[in-house]
Amino acid sequence: xxxxxxxxxxxxxxxxxxxxxxxxxxxxxxxxxxxxxxxxxxxxxxxxxxxxxxxxxxxxxxxxxxxxxxxxxxxxxxxxxxxxxxxxxxxxxxxxxxxxxxxxxxxxxxxxxxxxxxxxxxxxxxxxxxxxxxxxxxxxxxxxxxxxxxxxxxxxxxxxxxxxxxxxxxxxxxxxxxxxxxxxxxxxxxxxxxxxxxxxxxxxxxxxxxxxxxxxxxxxxxxxxxxxxxxxxxxxxxxxxxxxxxxxxxxxxxxxxxxxxxxxxxxxxxx
Numbered sequence: 001x002x003x004x005x006x007x008x009x010x011x012x013x014x015x016x017x018x019x020x021x022x023x024x025x026x027x028x029x030x031x032x033x034x035x036x037x038x039x040x041x042x043x044x045x046x047x048x049x050x051x052x053x054x055x056x057x058x059x060x061x062x063x064x065x066x067x068x069x070x071x072x073x074x075x076x077x078x079x080x081x082x083x084x085x086x087x088x089x090x091x092x093x094x095x096x097x098x099x100x101x102x103x104x105x106x107x108x109x110x111x112x113x114x115x116x117x118x119x120x121x122x123x124x125x126x127x128x129x130x131x132x133x134x135x136x137x138x139x140x141x142x143x144x145x146x147x148x149x150x151x152x153x154x155x156x157x158x159x160x161x162x163x164x165x166x167x168x169x170x171x172x173x174x175x176x177x178x179x180x181x182x183x184x185x186x187x188x189x190x191x192x193x194x195x196x197x198x199x200x201x202x203x204x205x206x207x208x209x210x211x212x213x214x215x216x217x218x219x220x221x222x223x224x225x226x227x228x229x230x231x232x233x234x235x236x237x238x239x240x241x242x243x244x245x246x247x248x249x250x251x252x253x254x255x256x257x258x259x260x261x262x263x264x265x266x267x268x269x270x271x
Contacts, residue, residue, distance in 0.1 A: 018112025
């Protein structure tokens with residue numbers, strides 16, 4: 001089975017223990033206004049055009065006979081600065097597994113493994129399960145938790161560790177800022193917390209949206225005894241939007257709340 005991947009990062013050190021290979025699957029059912037991977041939102045390959053450094057030569061608009069260029073109406077091969085590309089490619093599960101397992105020795109030496117992120121990996125759960133069947137290294141899933149309950153249960157149960165986001169506790173606020181209600185996320189969280197699966201809850205700290213004391217205290221109540229990691233806002237998140245034809249929101253202030261009391265959470269980590 002083929003899956004749609006938009007990036008593979010080897011020697012990753014921020015996506016779990018040890019040195020890892022992180023695979024980013026394309027497609028996400030959420031539309032968080034702070035998303036720092038806009039190229040991972042659409043569940044299909046798409047054109048990426050970087051404007052910085054463009055010579056204005058228009059060579060990429062000239063007709064070409066390349067089959068791979070036809071869906072995009074642009075030539076992918078003529079830009080003298082290599083600014084035109086496609087984000088997302090399909091790959092067979094066994095082929096991806098072979099690529100991942102080239103790092104087996106490093107994984108074993110450092111206590112690392114493979115992390116699957118996105119986008120939202122659970123959109124491609126059948127591909128994920130096939131991929132996992134080929135791997136005999138530590139596996140970690142990063143997920144928003146937004147998936148049908150049976151899909152969530154079946155998929156997370158195949159992983160060694162799960163990192164699950166909790167962005168906003170309030171149902172209406174979650175809908176406003178991510179595009180979806182959080183009902184199924186909370187149902188899946190309850191399962192994860194009672195499953196015995198090694199897991200961590202991660203909270204992205206978005207200025208004046210998720211980093212408020214009211215929201216963090218509400219999330220702490222939901223987290224209970226689960227380990228929690230607080231992730232600072234990436235102020236460079238908007239840099240990639242233009243290349244994939246998106247506009248970054250101006251609804252996020254640039255002032256991070258630096259007075260967060262980590263004791264709100266029993267097991268919080270602030271990086």
